[in-house]
Amino acid sequence: MSGRFFTRARALGLFVASTALVASSVNACNVPATDGRVVETAPDRATFAPVSALLERRCGSLDCHGQASRNLRLYGNEGLRLAQEGDASRPSSTVNTTDAEVTENYLSVVGLEPELMSQVVREGASNPLRLTLMRKPLGIENHKGGTLFQAGDSQVVCVTSWLAGHTDAVTCGQ
Amino acid sequence: MRTLLFIAACLAATLASLSCDPVHDSAVDALGAEAPGVSKGPKHRPGQPCITCHDGSLGSPQHFSVAGTIFLNQEDLTPANGATVTLISADNNTAQAVTNSAGNFYVTPQQFTPAYPMKVTVDYTGRVRAKMTSHVGRDGSCADCHTDPAGPTSAGHVFVPVDGVTP
Numbered sequence: 001m002s003g004r005f006f007t008r009a010r011a012l013g014l015f016v017a018s019t020a021l022v023a024s025s026v027n028a029c030n031v032p033a034t035d036g037r038v039v040e041t042a043p044d045r046a047t048f049a050p051v052s053a054l055l056e057r058r059c060g061s062l063d064c065h066g067q068a069s070r071n072l073r074l075y076g077n078e079g080l081r082l083a084q085e086g087d088a089s090r091p092s093s094t095v096n097t098t099d100a101e102v103t104e105n106y107l108s109v110v111g112l113e114p115e116l117m118s119q120v121v122r123e124g125a126s127n128p129l130r131l132t133l134m135r136k137p138l139g140i141e142n143h144k145g146g147t148l149f150q151a152g153d154s155q156v157v158c159v160t161s162w163l164a165g166h167t168d169a170v171t172c173g174q
Numbered sequence: 175m176r177t178l179l180f181i182a183a184c185l186a187a188t189l190a191s192l193s194c195d196p197v198h199d200s201a202v203d204a205l206g207a208e209a210p211g212v213s214k215g216p217k218h219r220p221g222q223p224c225i226t227c228h229d230g231s232l233g234s235p236q237h238f239s240v241a242g243t244i245f246l247n248q249e250d251l252t253p254a255n256g257a258t259v260t261l262i263s264a265d266n267n268t269a270q271a272v273t274n275s276a277g278n279f280y281v282t283p284q285q286f287t288p289a290y291p292m293k294v295t296v297d298y299t300g301r302v303r304a305k306m307t308s309h310v311g312r313d314g315s316c317a318d319c320h321t322d323p324a325g326p327t328s329a330g331h332v333f334v335p336v337d338g339v340t341p
Contacts, residue, residue, distance in 0.1 A: 062319040064312060080327055083326035
């Protein structure tokens with residue numbers, strides 16, 4: 001087999017692949033996100049907003065999870081802003097968190113541990129401590145930001161209610 | 175052998191700069207040299223994240239738990255001289271510090287070590303009280319969040335707005 005054949009085959013493969021890529025991005029409706037995270041059984045986006053508000057307030061300050069470098073990256077009106085190009089957004093208490101920011105927070109939260117998240121949701125949130133998202137603020141796992149949740153407090157109830165599919169918006173707002 | 179050499183190199187570096195943390199060193203370097211005519215002391219480097227240097231690590235200058243600079247206006251860097259900064263720790267301990275003519279204030283760990291999250295308000299004589307609605311998660315340098323220009327990752331320098339809430 002000549003090296004030349006290989007090269008041709010490679011080139012052909014590349015062509016096919018890039019055609020597929022172009023085709024798929026033109027027809028982008030049902031392609032997984034480019035970072036390839038797939039959560040089979042995701043908790044609800046529609047009822048996430050009160051949970052997002054809690055996480056923004058408790059975890060999302062600019063010196064903590066309001067940083068683009070964090071795996072759990074949280075946007076919010078008083079923290080990191082999701083900037084559109086040329087946009088002058090800045091953290092401020094006089095504006096609201098945008099819907100796009102809540103969506104980014106949702107994607108960040110469900111994408112942290114996709115398989116475990118799916119499992120927790122399938123189990124009806126009977127064991128939310130499977131998630132690092134819960135263990136860290138509860139101080140069960142080492143957390144640079146310290147212990148911020150206490151077992152059974154309104155914050156734990158809020159996040160767990162969302163994972164279980166019935167967000168307790170009132171408790172989330174406490 | 176390699177390890178020994180590394181340790182030796184580190185020791186040498188430590189003796190030379192009293193630091194062996196390249197991330198810390200480059201963060202300090204990034205802040206640049208002292209402004210001409212201002213000596214290293216209470217009025218230097220207004221607007222900078224003081225605790226990047228004043229962090230209590232070996233060989234660092236005096237350790238601060240909370241420090242920063244208050245300016246008068248949003249538009250320019252006129253210092254707010256004599257502003258009172260009130261720090262409220264998560265355990266409800268409070269501390270106050272008054273800014274000097276550079277707008278700088280600082281608190282040492284002996285005076286006050288906050289439990290986070292910490293709340294902050296600023297009072298300026300005859301003017302207003304400016305309250306930070308959000309809290310500080312764990313960072314004692316105001317300028318880590320309050321750098322210029324204001325943008326998606328920063329609230330801009332701390333100022334005492336004219337239309338703030340009157341105490």
